[in-house]
Amino acid sequence: MTTNGLFLMAVGFYIIMLSGRNQKVGTGLDVYLLTLGVFFVGLGFYFFRRGKKRDKAKKADAEQSTDQHKLQQVNTKKGTRK
Numbered sequence: 055m056t057t058n059g060l061f062l063m064a065v066g067f068y069i070i071m072l073s074g075r076n077q078k079v080g081t082g083l084d085v086y087l088l089t090l091g092v093f094f095v096g097l098g099f100y101f102f103r104r105g106k107k108r109d110k111a112k113k114a115d116a117e118q119s120t121d122q123h124k125l126q127q128v129n130t131k132k133g134t135r136k
Contacts, residue, residue, distance in 0.1 A: 055105025059098045066094030 069091035073084045 055101050055108060057105075059100070059102030059105055062098030062101060063095050064098075066091045066096075066098055069094060 069087055071091075073087035073091055074082075
């Protein structure tokens with residue numbers, strides 16, 4: 055998700071840069087391209103943040119499961135000493 059978000063943000067920034075490049079001199083920005091670019095940047099930022107949250111949750115879950123696995127190993131070792 056994070057790479058998809060970064061890609062969409064890059065495309066959005068590229069579209070924003072293209073919105074100022076009109077054929078007619080002095081006409082200003084192309085509003086439709088500017089809006090599309092801002093939409094892509096916003097969507098990319100949303101996907102990027104969502105992916106970061108998922109990665110963080112996976113990492114915390116993996117650490118918790120390894121801690122539980124280590125505790126089970128310690129408990130079994132303690133049980134065999136009797």
